[in-house]
Amino acid sequence: MSDQSSRSVTVGSETVVVQFQNGVAPSSAYGGGRDTKILSDQPNQNFGTAQNLEADGFPSYGILMAWDLATVPQNAGVQEASVDLTVTDVSGDTYGLFALNRPWSDAEATWEQASAGQPWVVSGAMGSDRDASPIGTFVPSRTGRISVSLNAAGLEAVQRWIVDPASNHGFVIDIVSGSDGVDLASMEAGALQRPALNVTYSTDPNATVTIPPVAAFTLNPENPVVAVGATFDASGSSDADGTITSYAWDFGDGGTGSGVQATHVYSNVGQYTARLTVTDNDGRQASAQRLVIVLGEQVEQIAFQDGVVPNASYSGTRDTKIKSDDENRAFGGDDNIEVDGSPDYGALLAWDISDVPAGATILSASIKLSVFDPTNDTYEVYALQRPWSESDATWREASNGVSWSQDGASGSGDAGSQVLGLLRNSGTGEATIALNESGLAVVQNWIDNPGSNYGFLIEDYARGNDGIDFHSREASNSAQRPRLELEYTLASTPSNRVSVTSDTGGTVSVQPALSAASDPLVVNMLPSLESLVSAPSVVDGGFASQDREYRISTERNTSVVLAVRTADSSRVDQGFSRERRLEIGSESWDLLRHTVARGGTGVDVPDGGVLFVAGGAPAATSTRTAGEQVPDQPGLDAYPNPFDETLKISYPEVGSGRVELADVLGRRIALIDLVDGEAEFDAEGLSPGTYFLRAVGEGVDGRAVAAKTVVVTKGR
Structure with missing residues (x-):
């Protein structure tokens, strides 16, 4: 960038007012305006030639607009600016104009992309695609022509567009508060109805034109x-x-x-x-x-689905439907749920999420439904704000003898006004509702204040007319029952964090759990190592067939051990020292130790090698399975192995506690309760692959039992 810090522009003494409107001004030949609308319920559809524009809070609709300002001299000083719009359908809510920060095409822009092959950073031109604060606001409370004055930030934006035409991406019109939509005439409408930009600029000979900077990071x-x-x-x-x-x-x-x-x-x-x-x-x-x-120590994932997860005994789901044409009937025992807008049908769903630890920070949340009668319409998710009974809820009542504040749970005391997510599905099978930021805030509140968890209402009484049917928690096939999936993180002790990043995957976080007093790192990892490398088949070929490079980051000096075949030891960095040599099956293996200093280092892992970090589970390693075993001795064990639909777990040393099932990256899949040292896990909904069982519990004599790990495999 060249230094133009001494720039000062002197121009002729006058004030100029210019209008930009396609086919009208500055001349009938002007065609530099462009616009389109982007709709969340038609996310891949372009509307660049539509004669009407729509902005709405639910479903989420936005309007993109821009004008070519090349006829304004670059040394003009902007004094005033406004946008003229023609309102064809009114709204009592407030809308804002937000300056766009990236190019877009009126012939290609959709909810998902700015132009062909160029997605928005966040769908709907959200996030860094736009400025956070509006450059002008308006309430379209009457039809006809209205004028929206741009504020100081708006004047600076127009000034920047004039001096630096490449930065002129126009703005997006979006709702500021509320959910009542507005319709506007587009640049394809009649000439005098088309949007127009008015600019008043000065040519005062004493004026010094300066342009504000652009901040980005x-x-x-x-x-x-x-x-x-x-x-x-x-x-x-x-x-x-x-x-x-x-x-x-x-x-x-x-x-x-x-x-x-x-x-x-x-x-x-x-x-x-x-x-x-x-x-x-x-x-x-x-x-x-x-x-x-x-984020905290590591990102945790947990799901809630009756009879499946977090464990086979989970039964914390409540669901039912409420119907305007059968207003006094409860449907809590039905195996299906219907949502419609003609007649009006709503769905109530809730999950007990008490297995999420207190203090967790919710990162993502989604609802998964098994649809058997699809729709072309879009339905909204709202937070319920009052108790309701699955067995008694009807169109008229939340529970027996207790009415909704308004029929259909549609009153202000029944459900919130913020849309938390959208249900749209054009085919049968799984439909996923990804909760938005408002939805995450609601779930976070349930974690922080469990008594506020009344679940969700799904409806579109105002617009829907093509209903959707999906299975309820009473479905005989447990995989078809409604499912809530959460991703969260927990606060952690900084000095204990170690992260491992693989060149073939994302970041894996592990928690050092061994006592430094006896330095049992190598001793305690041996059972896991033997299980990993002694099995007859490799089930994680993606890692087994190639060398890998890991980047280890740590907040304190941390021991790592690399297990490699003896023949590969010479390929390991000289910073590792050999701890011991083992004979496992017919192969010789070396255990090589290295202390990673605070900060981090890179580690090259030969084909088939296994990396252990401070005694934790292997991180993104080449994983092998143990053969089927029936427990006949103390210690954590699981059988059959490999397993299919059911995994039996035995841990005789433990009187009570939980076993954690984790994937090869160390991410928790499920927590399984132990009763007298025994448990049975229903793995029907579990994907085929290799997993780790890890357990810490209280021994039968009241003494603590150290963490142990068993490698198990489904479907291989």
Whole structure:
């Protein structure tokens, strides 16, 4: 970028007012305006030639608009700007104009993409695709022509578009509050109904035109981990008519920083709004912000589905349907649920999620339904705000003798007004409802305040007319029952965190659990190692057929052990020392130890090698299975192995506790309760593959039992 810090422009003495409207002004030949609408319920459809535009809060609709301003001289000083719109269907809610930060095509833009092959950063031109604050707002409470005045940020945006035409991406019209839609005439409508941009600019000979900078930044990693540094990089910021002289950071947790790049360590799991403010050589400022989700020790996944997960005994789902044409009847025992808008049918669903630990931070949530009668319509998910009875709920009543505040659970005291997600499905089979940020906030509140968990209402009484049917929790096939899936993270002790990143996968976090007093790292890993390398077949060929490279990051000095065939020992970095040699089956194996200093290092793992970190489970390793065994001695065991629909677990040393089933990356799949050291896991919904059973419990004599690991495989 060239330094234009001394730039000062002197122009003729006059004030100019110019309008941009296709086919009308500045002349009938002008065609530099473009617009389209993007609809969440038709996410892949382009509407660039539509004569009407729609913006709405539910379903989520947005409007994209832009005008070519090339006829305005680059040295013009913008004084006023406004947008003229023709309202064809009114709304009492507030709408905003948000400046767009990236190119888009009116002939190709959809809810999912800005142009062909170029997806939005966040669907619907959300996130960093747009500025966070509106450059103008309006309430379209009457039909006909209205004018929307741009605020100071809007004037700066127009000024920037004039001086730097490449930055002119126009704006998106989106709802600020509420959910009542508005319809506008598009640039394909009659000439005088088309949107117009009005600009008043000065040519005062004493005017010095300056352009505010543009603030932008990236974060690495995208979701930082508590107590591990995250890098904020503002090198994408720019100033069209000069240079940026300062960068000020507010990390959202009370911490601040400066400079083009800044590193910040978050001390607690949670969500923070990080903000960058840049100042240029003319003293003008601009800001950018983004939500930062700080993760804990590792990301946990858990699902809730009657008879399946978290375990086969789970029965925490409640569901029913309520019907306007059978308003006094309860349907809690039916094996199917119907949602419709003509006649009006709603669905009530709730899950007991008490297995999610207190203090967890929800990262994602989705509802999965098994659809047998599909729809072309879209239905909304809302949070229920009052108790209801599965066996008694009807169109009129929440429970026996207790009415909804409004029929259909549609009153303000019955359900919230925020749309948490959308149910749309054009075929039979699994339909997934991904909860949005409002939905995540609701689930988070259930974790923090369990008494507020009344579940969800699915309906579209106002618009729907093509119903959808799906299986209820009473379905005979447990895999077809409604399922809630959550991803969460927990706060952790910073000094105990180790992360392992593989060149063939994502980041794996493990928790060092061994006592440093007796240094039992190698001793305690041997049973797991023998199970991993002694089986006759390799079931994780993706890792077994190639060398891998791991990046280990740690907040304190941490021991790692690499198990490799003796023939491969010479290929291991000299920083590893041989701990011992083992004969496993017909092969000779070496155990090589290395201390990773605080910070981290890279480790090359030969084909077939197994990496252990401070006695934790193997991280993204070549995994092998043990043969079928029936337990005949103390210790954690599981059979049959390999298994199919049922896995039996035996841990005689443990009187009570839980066994954790995890995948080869160390991510929890399920927690299984032990009763007198025994458990049976229904694996019907579990995908084929290799897993680890890990358990810590209280021995029958009251003494603690150390963590143990068994490798098990389904379907191989």
